[in-house]
Amino acid sequence: MSPQLSVLKNGFVVSAAIGMLANIATAIPVSGLEKRDVYTPPVTYPHAGTVWYKGQRHNVTWDTANHPVNITNKLGRIWLRKGDITTPVILGENFDILLGRIEVTVPWVIPDTDYSLVLFGDSGNFSPQFSIQE
Template sequence: MFMKLSAVAVTLLAAFTGVSHAAPLDVYAPPLLTPTAGEVLIVGNQQNVTWDTSRPPQHITNRTGTLVLAKGGIQDYKNPLATGFDILDGWHIITVPNVQEGDDYQLVLFGDSGNYGPKFSIRY
């Protein structure tokens, strides 16, 4: 009887404290490197987007990447620039979308978190 109560107590303790025997999963938000701050992108041109993958955690929660454009900090989730790539690749080529000219654009890289890159401009 004592053994059964101890096993139950250990199970309940693990459940309430969040202890798990599975490997922990880490959020990975690699910093965007290009386009660089102040760079001017031209609508319709191809752009190589890069990010630093030099220090990924051992267990990443989601390696499937998505790139979206943000203007003034507002992300355009409905029109992603790229989806379905491995964030450990460290780069992806996009086509600069036909959007309003402006100087407050940023790319956001999503894997298991969103990571804003530096501000750049888009022109025709």
């Protein structure tokens, strides 16, 4: 058997073994674990009509009043969204989603009126569209 064929065969065997282990792990019952909830707190600031200027600092806020007891992911992240596209610009991350606010610095982006924020914890939650200017 050629060395290339041997490597290919061994790679296939390893991949198959990993797949089998993954299937076994998902079949194991998870009794005794707490039920977790997806939490999507509404963003309260910025709101429609808000104008931010590049380099300023602002508190992004969201309503935590009705949060469930067991949240699947308590670590938050805030991304900038332009129109219908979530950009790779992260304004804040690894904060407790129950804080209800996090201070961010307005990034240097093309001035426009169709920006929004995406608040991630368990799920993405969009702010209303607002403006970033120079």
